[in-house]
Amino acid sequence: SSRSEEESEGEWEDVERLDVDADATGKPTTSQAALEVQVVLQPKEKKGAKKNFLEKALAAYSRTLQQNLHKTHLLCLLAHGLHMNTQCDHQTMQAVLLSLLPSNLLLPSPPSNDSLRRLLVWYKEEAHTLIKALTVEHSCAEGLSTVQVLVGLLRAMGGVRARLVLSLNPIPFKGTHPLHMISVEGEEGLMGVVTDSSSVPGAASRLPSVERGSPDQPAELGCQPSSIKDTPTLGTNQKDHLVLPATRKRSAGKYSGRGHKSSKLPREEGGGVNMEDDLEMEPKGKKRKNEVGVSSSKEGTCPQGDTPTSCGSSCSSVEGPGKSARGRGHEPLSSDRRRSLRSHDRASADGEGGGRGGGAICDEGSSDVVMDAKGKRRKRERVSPRCNGGDSDCVMAAKPSGPTRGGKNVSLYDENSIWTEVFLEDQERWVCLHLSSCSVASPQVCERHAPHPFSYVIGIENGRVRDVTPRYASNWCTSTRRMRLSEDWWRETLEPYAVEQQEGVAEDKDILNMLYSLPLPMAVADYKGHPLYALKRHLLKFEAIYPEDSREVGQCRGEAVYERKCVYTLHSRESWLKEARIVMKGQSAFKVVKGRKSNKVSRTPGGGVATLELFGIWQTEVYTPPPVVDGKVPRNEYGNIELFHPSMLPQGACHMRVPGIQRVARKLGVDYAQAMIGWDFHGGGSHPVFDGIVVAEECRTLLTEAAVQDEQVSIEKDLKKREQRVLERWKKLCKGLVIMERVKKTYNLQDS
Numbered sequence: 001s002s003r004s005e006e007e008s009e010g011e012w013e014d015v016e017r018l019d020v021d022a023d024a025t026g027k028p029t030t031s032q033a034a035l036e037v038q039v040v041l042q043p044k045e046k047k048g049a050k051k052n053f054l055e056k057a058l059a060a061y062s063r064t065l066q067q068n069l070h071k072t073h074l075l076c077l078l079a080h081g082l083h084m085n086t087q088c089d090h091q092t093m094q095a096v097l098l099s100l101l102p103s104n105l106l107l108p109s110p111p112s113n114d115s116l117r118r119l120l121v122w123y124k125e126e127a128h129t130l131i132k133a134l135t136v137e138h139s140c141a142e143g144l145s146t147v148q149v150l151v152g153l154l155r156a157m158g159g160v161r162a163r164l165v166l167s168l169n170p171i172p173f174k175g176t177h178p179l180h181m182i183s184v185e186g187e188e189g190l191m192g193v194v195t196d197s198s199s200v201p202g203a204a205s206r207l208p209s210v211e212r213g214s215p216d217q218p219a220e221l222g223c224q225p226s227s228i229k230d231t232p233t234l235g236t237n238q239k240d241h242l243v244l245p246a247t248r249k250r251s252a253g254k255y256s257g258r259g260h261k262s263s264k265l266p267r268e269e270g271g272g273v274n275m276e277d278d279l280e281m282e283p284k285g286k287k288r289k290n291e292v293g294v295s296s297s298k299e300g301t302c303p304q305g306d307t308p309t310s311c312g313s314s315c316s317s318v319e320g321p322g323k324s325a326r327g328r329g330h331e332p333l334s335s336d337r338r339r340s341l342r343s344h345d346r347a348s349a350d351g352e353g354g355g356r357g358g359g360a361i362c363d364e365g366s367s368d369v370v371m372d373a374k375g376k377r378r379k380r381e382r383v384s385p386r387c388n389g390g391d392s393d394c395v396m397a398a399k400p401s402g403p404t405r406g407g408k409n410v411s412l413y414d415e416n417s418i419w420t421e422v423f424l425e426d427q428e429r430w431v432c433l434h435l436s437s438c439s440v441a442s443p444q445v446c447e448r449h450a451p452h453p454f455s456y457v458i459g460i461e462n463g464r465v466r467d468v469t470p471r472y473a474s475n476w477c478t479s480t481r482r483m484r485l486s487e488d489w490w491r492e493t494l495e496p497y498a499v500e501q502q503e504g505v506a507e508d509k510d511i512l513n514m515l516y517s518l519p520l521p522m523a524v525a526d527y528k529g530h531p532l533y534a535l536k537r538h539l540l541k542f543e544a545i546y547p548e549d550s551r552e553v554g555q556c557r558g559e560a561v562y563e564r565k566c567v568y569t570l571h572s573r574e575s576w577l578k579e580a581r582i583v584m585k586g587q588s589a590f591k592v593v594k595g596r597k598s599n600k601v602s603r604t605p606g607g608g609v610a611t612l613e614l615f616g617i618w619q620t621e622v623y624t625p626p627p628v629v630d631g632k633v634p635r636n637e638y639g640n641i642e643l644f645h646p647s648m649l650p651q652g653a654c655h656m657r658v659p660g661i662q663r664v665a666r667k668l669g670v671d672y673a674q675a676m677i678g679w680d681f682h683g684g685g686s687h688p689v690f691d692g693i694v695v696a697e698e699c700r701t702l703l704t705e706a707a708v709q710d711e712q713v714s715i716e717k718d719l720k721k722r723e724q725r726v727l728e729r730w731k732k733l734c735k736g737l738v739i740m741e742r743v744k745k746t747y748n749l750q751d752s
Helices: 002-010 049-087 091-100 113-138 146-156 335-349 443-448 487-497 501-516 573-578 661-668 697-747
Strands: 020-022 028-030 162-168 183-186 189-195 369-371 377-379 418-424 429-434 456-461 464-467 543-545 554-556 559-563 567-569 581-583 591-594 610-614 620-622 653-656 672-682 685-696
Touching: 049 146, 049 162, 049 456, 049 464, 049 487, 091 113, 091 146, 113 146, 113 429, 146 162, 146 418, 429 443, 429 501, 464 487, 573 581, 653 697, 661 672, 661 685, 661 697, 685 697
Parallel strands: none
Antiparallel strands: 020 028, 162 418, 162 456, 183 189, 369 377, 418 429, 456 464, 543 567, 554 559, 581 620, 591 610, 653 685, 672 685
16 A cells, blocks of 8 residues: 555656735735637538528529520521421412412502402401312412411512511520420320410410319319310419329320310300319329219210210209209309309300310319318319420410311411511501401501410511511510510521611611600509610619700609600710720719729718719710820830720831730830730739730831741740750660660569
C-alpha cells in the first residue's frame, strides 16, 4: 500500500503557484490580464435553399421545353399548310371545276362582293356533287377539304388571286406542363393535340362536361356522343380538370369524333337529349350496385340490341317512371332542372349539321351537381370528350373534319379553321370568304365561328406566307399577343416566305387603319403594352410622352389616353454616345430618375440619392469625332478611342484588325489607340471589349508590310523551335539506346 502511494505521488508535477489577490468584493482575482477568445460560427444554411434551387431549375427547364414544343408544333403546322396550298394548284382538278362551273357565275374582272357571294352560295349547295365527281370520276381531289377545292376553283379563273387562310392552333407555351401534352392516335388517324383549357381564354366555356368516377374506382368512358351545337355549358369553370388513369383502355364504340358514323343519344319526349343518362364510369369486370335493367354492353348498344338511334327513348325509362336509368341510388332531376336542360339541348341542336364543326361531342352531364354511387351530392368535374384517355389534365383540340380517305380524316383543321381570301384590285385589299356562312369581307364572322381563339392566322399564295392575325383577331392588341411567342422569332421564321415589300407595306397600312378604326379599350389593364395607345401610369422608367401637350385620343376612367407613337425612350449621355449621338449644348434633362451608385451620376448635396439625367432623341445630334492631327489619334480619358459605330471613326484614321498589329505599332513607334467596340457584362460588372487599333491613314501601308514581315519572322521562329525539339528528342533516344547496350554487355543480358 505504501508503494502504491509513492507511485501516485510521483505522478503529480510541481508547478508555479499563481498570486491570487482578493478584490473589494472578496472574490479572488488573478494578477494577469484576462484573455479574449473569439469564436466564429459558420452561418447556418437556410432551410429549403437547396429545394428552392432545384424547383427553380426544374421550372426553367420546363419553361424551355414548353417553348420548344410550341415552336416545333407551329413549324409542323406551317409546313402542313404549305403542302395544303400546293394541293390547291392541281391542274386536272382546276380544269374539271372550271368545266362544271356555270357561265353566269364566272367572276368579272375585278370581282365584286355580290359576285363572290353568289359563287359561295352555289358552291355550298353543289360542293358534295363537285367533290364526288372529282374523287370518283377523276381521282384528283382525294384528301382535300371543301375550302381547298374552292381555292382551286378561284385560282382556275384567270386574273383572280386567292389565298388559303389557316388558323394554326399550336401547343401553348405556358400554363400547361409539357408532360401533360400528348398526341392521341385514334381509330380515325391523328385527332389533334392535347392542350390545357385554362391556358386558352374562353376555351373552357366551349367544352362539354362529363362526370368523373369516385376516387376508389377506376373510371371508364361509357357515353354515346351527340351531335350538338358548340354552345357554352352550364356552370363551366376553367379550372376544372379531369385526370384519367393512363392504364385505362378505350372501349370500342364509346366515343366517336367528327366524321365517325356514330348514333345520337336517346331523346326524351320533348325532343332533347336525355340528360339523366350521364357518363358511366365503372371498374373493369365489376357490376355497379343498385343498377337494374341497364345494359353494360361495351359496344354502346341498347338492352334490346338496337342502336340508340333506332331504339329511341325506350332505353332511358327501363325502370319505369320516377326511376333514373343510372340506378336506384340516384335521385331524379327536378322539373325545373329538366325543363332548363331540354331548352338548352334544343338550342344546342339548332344549326346545320348539329354543330359548326360537323362533329359529334358528348352533351351529357351538363348539370353542376351529380350523384355518386353512394347517393352523395358532389360537384361535377369537366373534361372534353375528345380526350379518350391517358394521364393528362387536358382537353383535345378541335378534331379535323372534311373529306375522308379509307375511313380516316386527312385534314387537321376544322371547317371553320380554314377559309380563303380574294384580292380586289380596284380596292387594293384582301377580302375574306367564309364558306359556312357564305359571308364576304366579314372577318368578325370568321372569328365568331372559329372553334378556338385565334393566335396564328396565316395566308398562303404561291408559296408566300403572310401573317394576317391582326385582321381577324378582335383581341389582337390585348390578349391575342400574349398567346404568341417572340415576334422576332416568328418574323425571322416567315422571312424566307415573305411577300414582296411593296405589297406587304400596303397590306400593313390597311391593317393598321382597320385597327385604328376599332373602339378604345374599356379596361385600364388593356392599355399596358398596347401597341396603339398608352396611359401615363403605364410608362416605364426610361419612357416619356413627347411633346408634353400631345393630343388626347380619348379618356379611360377620367385618365387621358395617348397614342403609342407619342411615347419615346430616353437615354443618358453615355447611352446616347453608344448610338453615335451626343446631347446638344444648352439642353436640360427631360426626365430625372433614380440612378445606381456604380453609374457616373450626380449626387445631391448632403449625401442624397444618386440621380440620372435622361434626354430624348430630339435633344441630341449626330456625333462628329475630332479628326487626326499630325498623325495623332484622338483619345478619351482612358487612352482608347470609342468606336461603337462605324461613323465614330475620326476623319483621316483607319481601323486595323490584323492579329499582332498592336505589337508591331509599338515596335515602330507609330501612334495608335485601342478601339473599344462595346461592353461585355460578366463577373458581376461591365468590361470594355477591344478589337484592333486605330491609326492615321498614312501609316496603314507601313503597318501592313511590317505585320506581314513580323508574321514571317514568327513562323521561322516556330520552325526553329520545332527543329530544336526534334533534335533534342532524337538525342535523348540515342543516349538511351547506348546506355541499354552498355548494360547488356556489362551484365551479359539477352533480349527477352
